[in-house]
Amino acid sequence: MSVLPTRLLVLWCPDWPAVAAVAAGGVAVTRPAAVFLANRVVACTAVARARGVRRGMRRREAESQCPELAVFGADDGRDARLFETVARAVEELVVGLEVVRPGLIAVPVSGAAGYFGGEIRLAEKLLDQVAAAAGVECQVGIAEGLFAATIAARHGEFVEHGEAAAFLAPLPVAELDQPGSDRAELVGLLTRLGLHTLGAFAALTERDVLARFAFEGVLAHRLARGLSERPPLRRRPPPELSLTESFDPVLERIDVAAFVAQSTGARFHAGLTERGLACTRLGIYATTESGEQLGRVWRCAEPLTPQGVSDRVRWQFEGWLRAAPGARPTSGVARLTLEPQETVEGRSLQLGLWRGGNPAAGPDEDEELTAERAGRAFVRVQGLLGPEGVVTPLLDGGRDPAGRVRLVPWGDARDPISPPDAPVLGPPAPSGEGWSHDNGPTAWGEALGATWPGRLPAPSPATVLVRPLPAEVVDAEGRLVGLTAHRRLTSAPSRLSILGEPSRQVLDWSRVWPMTRVANRAPGPPRARVQMLIAGAPDEPPEAVLLLCAGLDNPLWTVEGVYD
Incomplete structure (x- = not known):
């Protein structure tokens, strides 16, 4: 029998990136606003939604729907810094809160509910506290497990004890694709x-899920059943996994703190990796020069990467050092401690095995980190140049070699949009067989119903x-080689000249691949493709080229x- 997860209260601030941007920019709350990343809307205020702005819209489309729209760029540091005010307001009432991400806080229910006289009374207290102290509207939900409690908060539901699975059952599977989960493909x-x-x-059954969807599917399957993503960890991480840094001089500037966060996060992650562990709940604790104690716990659905650790340390420093007067530390940070409050086995880092990697090669952390950094850099460039500023090639359907390559903006779905390929009838025959003007064979690929008749076979x-x-x-007699009415070569090719340069001997050639006329286009002269192997320059190997004859x-x- 599976053990039910801890019962949690989740406090959710809707549209937090947009709310934080409006607050930081000094824009009136009655003005529609949206946050953009790579020229697309990632968050917008309720006022903007009422004017037709939606997540995923391109900037031009959003501004056409709402000309007075206030535009902001995505800034994780800004979101985390301003959310510290909300976290402090919650912390005045309850202990043990965990920041899941800016805009989302999880709180254990058991002790606090008993103290305030029940779960409903606790929720009312938190809503009033956050509204009064931070001036922010929020919603709460209660259920077993972070996943169910997060969805309950979005629906404003208090799920009865043990009913998380029943609550989740009628909801669409799209709920599995929570921010940061990277489950869009699975959904x-x-x-x-x-x-x-x-x-x-x-x-x-879990056995069927593992066989069909691999380890990533098993994690999502546990969530759909109302369980924790991973079984509970009974042992507390040993103290030697923590990392403590002392600073002299003390940290008082954000740029210095950001540099420290980068190196400290990498060393903290490396220490866990050496023991085959990964962190899913990170405690960040600091002591100021005057002895003040600061602390915050960040919970993560997925094991933290080195960059993930560094980001959370940097966000937390920004929240502490840029807090409002009275909440800001009176002196700089003299000591920092990173404590893994919850760890999972290292196999949780091996999701790459199920994403097209080579199982025999094993996980390669350096490659994953490099890919992550490259992806972040691409997104930054798109933010400057627009989504079409960074593209990747995708091999799609088509007849022409150039027409088969489609450039896809970084981050867009890499799904083919053309009909699937149809197999050709068979391999080409030897080049010297039947290439006279009267008995040249017909080309393969003109089978009735072929998707792309006339397409060249692999390799491209x-x-x-x-x-x-x-x-x-x-x-061989110096006459131009052309096509007959049946799209066959008039004679065997002997020499080839490119750009008027001295001709080179044709060593071998393929069949003729006739190009089928595309429907709804005006008829033109017969065209066909031929692959030829020509002699190279002196002391150079032969070259293979693709030619078109019209x-x-x-x-x-x-x-x-x-x-x-």
């Missing part, structure tokens, strides 16, 4: 398989020229690509 797969609700997903050219190069192909009487040859 899409579940939806395509007909598992539209958390209850339908939870009804599967390693280099596809943006501007094809003019060429000339002649036979026309009958005056054939026009161009080089479209080069093979490695």
